[in-house]
Amino acid sequence: MLGQSKLWVSFNYACVIAAYAMLGLSLILMPVDLSTKGYVGMGVLFLTGSLVTLVKTLQEQRINEQFSSKVERARQEKLLSDYVAAE
Numbered sequence: 001m002l003g004q005s006k007l008w009v010s011f012n013y014a015c016v017i018a019a020y021a022m023l024g025l026s027l028i029l030m031p032v033d034l035s036t037k038g039y040v041g042m043g044v045l046f047l048t049g050s051l052v053t054l055v056k057t058l059q060e061q062r063i064n065e066q067f068s069s070k071v072e073r074a075r076q077e078k079l080l081s082d083y084v085a086a087e
Contacts, residue, residue: 023044027037
């Protein structure tokens, strides 16, 4: 897990749960009709899905860049070792 402690991960889960609980409570107590509450609720769900997708995409991009960097480094080391061995 790239160095995050279990306490930090648990704290983040707790923050997300608290944020959704407060958002849900404010949505329930909002003085508007049910269709407006449903519209706002759908917006929250779609925004959450989009954020999860964005985070996953950025993480995969970072992992791919790290892998490409390792492959490039290995290729350069092989070229250098072949050059040194040729002498």
